[in-house]
Amino acid sequence: MKLYLDTNRTNLIFSGKVIxxxxxxxxxxxxxxxxxxxxxxxxxxxxxxxxxxxVDVFPDDDETMRAEALGVTVASWDEPQGKKWQPIKFVNLRANVYVDQRSGRAAVSLRADGIEGQAQPAQKAA
Incomplete structure (x- = not known):
């Protein structure tokens, strides 16, 4: 199940880490x-x-007790870029809900079609 997320209501802060x-x-x-x-x-x-x-990000949420890093999967021919500790916006950010085969529990992964202001991976650049 895919749930699209409203990124206009939650700021995500780029950690500076991309792997x-x-x-x-x-x-x-x-x-x-x-x-x-x-x-x-x-x-x-x-x-x-x-x-x-x-792409590791932190939700900017004053109501939480602790900061927790979230990993967002992005397809890109070039390594995604951002400014460390600055807001980052994703294109079509969605939560994929699935059952973890090892534990049998529900799990969530985050996926986006890209990062605003960066080229989309429609085809490999020449």
Whole structure:
């Protein structure tokens, strides 16, 4: 289930941290392990799309007791950029709700189509 988030009501602050998202492979015994490669989005033709990145942010929320970092997955041919400790806006930010296979519990991951003001990964740049 995908839930689109209203980013006009919550400020997200860029931590300055961006890491390549790890690719996982399923082994013959059903276990999942990191392959050592960067994960990629799926291209419209079903092939390999843009590399995936995890952008760490903090919600700017005065009502919480503690700050908690959130990772937002973004597909981009170039490493996403932002100004450390400054607000960052995502394009089509959504929460993906799923069941964690290990624990059997509901889990949430955040995904966005891009970062406002940065090129979208429609096709690989020449």
């Amino acid at each position: 390549p998202k790890a690719e996982y492979v399923e082994l013959t015994n059903g276990e999942r392990r990191r392959s050592g490669n960067q994960a990629h989005d799926t291209a419209p033709d079903g092939g390999k799309g843009a590399p995936l990145w995890t």
